[in-house]
Amino acid sequence: MADLPSTPLLDTVDTPFDLRKLKPEQLRQLADELRAETISAVGTTGGHLGSGLGVVELTVAIHYVFNTPDDRLVWDVGHQCYPHKILTGRRDRIRTLRQGGGLSGFTKRSESEYDPFGAAHSSTSISAALGFAVANKLNDKPGRGIAVIGDGSMSAGMAYEAMNNAEQAGNRLVVILNDNDMSIAPPVGGLSAYLARVVSSSEYLGLRNLASKVVRKLSRRVHSATAKAEEYARGMVTGGTLFEELGFYYVGPIDGHNLDHLIPVLENVRDAKEGPVLVHVVTKKGKGYAPAEAAADKYHGVQKFDVITGAQTKAPPGPPQYQNVFGETLAKLADTDERIVAITAAMPSGTGVDKFAKAHPTRAFDVGIAEQHAVTFAAGLAAQGMRPFCAIYSTFLQRAYDQVVHDVAIQNLPVRFAIDRAGLVGADGATHAGSFDVTYLATLPNFVVMAPADEAELVHMTRTAAEHDSGPIALRYPRGNGTGVALPATPEVLEIGKGRVVREGKKVAILSLGTRLGEALKAADTLDAKGLSTTVADLRFAKPLDEALIRRLLTTHEVAVTIEENAVGGLGAHVLTLASDAGLIDAGLKLRTMRLPDIFQDQDKPELQYDEARLNAEHIVDTVLNALRWNEHEVTGGARA
Numbered sequence: 001m002a003d004l005p006s007t008p009l010l011d012t013v014d015t016p017f018d019l020r021k022l023k024p025e026q027l028r029q030l031a032d033e034l035r036a037e038t039i040s041a042v043g044t045t046g047g048h049l050g051s052g053l054g055v056v057e058l059t060v061a062i063h064y065v066f067n068t069p070d071d072r073l074v075w076d077v078g079h080q081c082y083p084h085k086i087l088t089g090r091r092d093r094i095r096t097l098r099q100g101g102g103l104s105g106f107t108k109r110s111e112s113e114y115d116p117f118g119a120a121h122s123s124t125s126i127s128a129a130l131g132f133a134v135a136n137k138l139n140d141k142p143g144r145g146i147a148v149i150g151d152g153s154m155s156a157g158m159a160y161e162a163m164n165n166a167e168q169a170g171n172r173l174v175v176i177l178n179d180n181d182m183s184i185a186p187p188v189g190g191l192s193a194y195l196a197r198v199v200s201s202s203e204y205l206g207l208r209n210l211a212s213k214v215v216r217k218l219s220r221r222v223h224s225a226t227a228k229a230e231e232y233a234r235g236m237v238t239g240g241t242l243f244e245e246l247g248f249y250y251v252g253p254i255d256g257h258n259l260d261h262l263i264p265v266l267e268n269v270r271d272a273k274e275g276p277v278l279v280h281v282v283t284k285k286g287k288g289y290a291p292a293e294a295a296a297d298k299y300h301g302v303q304k305f306d307v308i309t310g311a312q313t314k315a316p317p318g319p320p321q322y323q324n325v326f327g328e329t330l331a332k333l334a335d336t337d338e339r340i341v342a343i344t345a346a347m348p349s350g351t352g353v354d355k356f357a358k359a360h361p362t363r364a365f366d367v368g369i370a371e372q373h374a375v376t377f378a379a380g381l382a383a384q385g386m387r388p389f390c391a392i393y394s395t396f397l398q399r400a401y402d403q404v405v406h407d408v409a410i411q412n413l414p415v416r417f418a419i420d421r422a423g424l425v426g427a428d429g430a431t432h433a434g435s436f437d438v439t440y441l442a443t444l445p446n447f448v449v450m451a452p453a454d455e456a457e458l459v460h461m462t463r464t465a466a467e468h469d470s471g472p473i474a475l476r477y478p479r480g481n482g483t484g485v486a487l488p489a490t491p492e493v494l495e496i497g498k499g500r501v502v503r504e505g506k507k508v509a510i511l512s513l514g515t516r517l518g519e520a521l522k523a524a525d526t527l528d529a530k531g532l533s534t535t536v537a538d539l540r541f542a543k544p545l546d547e548a549l550i551r552r553l554l555t556t557h558e559v560a561v562t563i564e565e566n567a568v569g570g571l572g573a574h575v576l577t578l579a580s581d582a583g584l585i586d587a588g589l590k591l592r593t594m595r596l597p598d599i600f601q602d603q604d605k606p607e608l609q610y611d612e613a614r615l616n617a618e619h620i621v622d623t624v625l626n627a628l629r630w631n632e633h634e635v636t637g638g639a640r641a
Contacts, residue, residue: 008033015089016063016114027259031060035288037091038082043307045097046427047105050286050299051080051150054180054256058148058281059083061262062176065270066146072116072132076125076149078106079300080178081115088114098427100604106431120431121396122369123156125149126175130162133172133276144172144270151179152346155368160246167247171275179253180283243278252280257287319484322477323420325455327352329462329491330389330418331359339387340466343367345374351391351420371396375403375415382413387466391418394434394476401440408472409444415472416465417441422451422476423514423565424596424610429603434476435596438513439569441474442543448473448496449542451514451564455482457540463491478515478565480606497544505533508624509557511550513539513564513571516615520563523620532624542571545578554584554591559627561620563594570595590627594620 009026010033013019022030035056042049062073063084075081085103086094089112096102104111106120117128129145136143153159154177166173243250251269254261262281269277285300286292291310292299305312334340334356341363348354348366357364367374371392378388397404397419408415422434442449448468452458452475461475502517508527512520517538524534537553539546542564554560564571572593579585596613610616 010034010037010086010091013087014091016068016087019060019063019087022064024259024263027060027064027263031057031259032288034060034083034086037086037094039289039307041082041086041094041097042302043305044095045099045102046303046305046313047082047097048079048300049289049302050292050295050297051180052082053287053289053292053299054283054285055080055148055178056083056287057257057259057262058176058178058283059087061259061266062146062148063087065263065266066144069113069116070142071144071146072129073114073146074117074125074129074132074148075107075119076147076153077122078119080148080150081107084114085112088112098429098603100602100608102603104429104603105427106429118431120428121399122153123149123158125153126159126162126166129175130166130169130173133169137169137172144174145169146174146176148176148178151177153369155346156370157372163243163246163248166276169276171272171277173276174269175248175276175278177252177278177280178256178283179280180256180285243280248276248278249274250278250280252278253282254280256281256283319482320455320487321481322455322458322479323350323352324355325352325458325482325487326391326418326420326462326477327355329459330466331356333463333466333491334360334363337387337466338363339385340389341365341381341386342389342391343374343378343381344391345369345371345396347391347393347396347420350393351418353391371400372403375400376407378415379403379407379411379413382408382415383411387414387416387469389416389418389465391420393421393432394419394437395421395432397437398440404441404472405444409446412446412471414469416468417472417474418462418465419474419476421479423478424601424606424613425479426606426609427603430600433601434478434565435567436569437474437476438542438564438566438571439573442570442574444472446471447543450475450494450540451542452477453512453515453517453538453540454485456485456488457538458482459488460492460494461540464494464496467493468496476514483515483518494540497541497546499537499539499541499546499549501535501537501549503534503536505535506556507532507558508534509553509560510534510536510620511539511553511560511562511571511575512536513542513562513566516563516565519615519617520620522617523624526617526621527624532628534624539571542574545574547578550575550578551582551584554579554589555587559590559592559624561592561594561623561627563615563620565596565615567596568598592623592627594623 009030035053038052090103093103098105107115108118109115125147126149129147133145251265254265269279303312330342342353342356343365344351344353345367346369348357353364374390378390381388419437422437425432438449441447450461452461458477465473465475503524510520520536524536527534535553537549562572562575572595579589579591594615601609601612
C-alpha cells in the first residue's frame with residue numbers, strides 16, 4: 001500500500017473514466033472510501049442506506065469492468081444507487097439527495113447520462129436492459145444492457161416475463177442478481193469463486209459452444225441427454241437450473257464484497273460470446289456499517305442520523321400515523337369477524353398490515369412484489385365469502401389496474417382496497433405520489449371510493465368497508481401523521497355516498513374530499529373575515545357522490561369550489577359532470593375545481609409540494625376571490641379596485 005497516493009482515491013474519481021485508470025489493487029481502498037462517503041451523505045439527508053452499502057463493491061466493479069455509459073446500466077428500483085451517483089459526476093450534489101431542487105433518491109434520466117432509465121418501482125430493470133441490448137444489436141452497436149436486480153424484486157412476475165424473452169438479445173444482455181436476503185444459494189468461498197471464474201471464462205464457453213455444435217450432429221436423444229447432463233451438473237453446484245431453463249447462462253454464486261472475485265468474473269462475462277448471462281452475487285445489506293448490519297431492516301430507509309453512533313434523528317411525538325390507525329382498527333374488527341383478511345405486496349409496515357399480522361398471523365398475507373397477484377388473490381377470497389382488505393400504496397396499485405377492472409370491478413366482487421400514500425409524498429417525489437387513484441377508480445362501474453378527512457374518519461371508513469359486501473370499495477389516505485383528533489371508541493358504519501356539512505354559510509361553498517378539509521376550514525375563516533359567509537362540506541365519497549348535498553350547495557351559493565389531493569379527472573370532474581347534466585352550469589353557476597397540477601412534481605417537503613400545487617388555504621381564498629372578481633367584471637364592465 002506504500003505506493004498508493006496520500007490523497008483519497010475518491011477525490012481523484014469524478015466519473016467511471018477516472019475509475020478505470022486505477023490499478024486493480026487500488027479498488028479496495030476506493031470502495032472503502034465510497035462506503036464512508038455514502039454513510040456521511042445519508043447521515044446528512046436521510047434516505048435509503050442499507051441497500052446502497054450492500055452494493056458498494058459491486059458498483060465499483062461494474063463501472064471498472066464495463067464501458068459505462070455506452071454499456072447501459074439499469075438499477076432495479078434505485079434504492080441502491082447512491083454509490084453509483086457518487087461515482088458518476090454527482091458527488092458534489094450528493095448531500096442534496098431527496099431535497100427540493102436536489103438529486104432524486106432514485107435513478108433519473110434527466111440527471112445524468114449514467115442513468116439511462118429512471119426507476120423507483122421494482123422489477124423493471126431486466127425489461128429495460130433487454131430493450132437497450134436488442135436496440136444495440138439491431139443497430140450493430142457494441143453497447144450492452146446491464147440490469148442489477150435484487151432478490152426481492154425477483155418475486156414479481158415482470159422479471160420472469162423479461163427473462164423468458166431475453167434469449168434474442170444474445171451476449172448483449174447481462175443480468176446481475178444481487179441476492180442480499182433470501183440467499184437463493186450461499187457462496188462457498190474459494191471453491192465457488194474458482195468455479196465462477198472457470199464457467200464464465202472464454203475458454204470454457206468456447207469449448208461448451210464447440211461441444212454443443214458437435215452434439216447437434218448426433219441424434220436428438222443424445223443431444224438432449226448431453227445438454228441436460230451439463231445443465232444439472234452445473235445446477236447441482238451453482239443452483240442455476242431455473243435461470244438456465246429461462247435461456248440464461250448462469251454464473252455464481254459469488255461473494256459480492258470480494259473484488260478479487262468480482263472483477264475477473266465480470267471481465268469474463270464482458271468478453272463472453274455466448275449469452276445472455278446471469279451473474280448471481282451474494283451481498284449483505286448495510287455492509288460495513290455496524291448500526292445498519294445490526295438493525296432488523298438493515299437501515300433500509302432512515303432519517304438523518306449520527307454517523308458515529310447510528311442514532312437517527314427522531315421526529316417529535318405527534319398524532320398516530322394513518323397507516324397505523326388503519327392497521328390497528330382492522331385488527332380490532334377482525335377480532336369479532338373471522339372473514340376479514342389482509343393482503344399486502346411487500347409493504348407490511350408501510351401499510352399497517354404488520355399490526356394486523358401480529359394479532360391475526362394466519363389471516364395476513366404478504367405476497368411479495370406482486371400487486372397483480374395480490375388483487376386477483378383478494379378477488380378469489382371475496383368470491384369465496386371472505387372479507388379481504390388489499391392494502392397497497394396508491395402508486396403501486398397502478399401496476400394492478402387490469403386486475404382491478406377485470407377481476408374485481410366487472411365481477412362486482414367486494415374487495416376492500418386500503419390505499420396508502422394517497423396524494424403527495426414528499427422526499428420520494430413523483431414516482432411514489434398517489435396522484436391518480438380517485439381518477440382511475442371512480443371511473444369504474446360498481447366502485448365506491450372514500451377519502452377520510454382525518455384519522456377518526458379513517459376508523460369509520462375502515463368499518464364501513466368491512467361491512468360493505470355489495471361490491472368493491474376503496475378508502476384512500478395520505479402518508480404521515482393524522483391531525484390529532486380523538487379516535488372513536490366504536491367505529492361507525494357510514495351511509496354510502498353521504499357527505500357532511502361541517503360549517504354552514506351562505507355565499508361560498510367549499511366541497512372537500514380528503515385531508516384538505518383542514519385547509520378548507522382555514523380558508524373559510526379568512527373568507528368570513530372578508531364578509532363572505534362560507535359553507536364547508538366534507539363529501540367523504542368521490543363515488544357515489546352525495547348528489548342531494550351537492551345540488552343544494554351549488555344552487556344556494558354564489559361560488560362553489562371543489563378541492564382534492566388528486567389529479568384532473570377526480571372529484572372535480574365528477575361534480576362538473578353532475579352540474580352539467582343537471583343544467584346548473586347553464587344557470588350561471590360559478591364552479592371552480594382545485595386539484596393537483598398536470599405535472600409530475602419533484603421531491604420536496606410535503607407542505608412545499610402542496611404550496612406548488614396551490615392546494616393550501618390561501619389558494620382556496622384566491623380561487624374564490626378570483627371567481628367573484630370575474631363576475632363583477634362581467635356585470636359592471638370594470639374590474640374591482
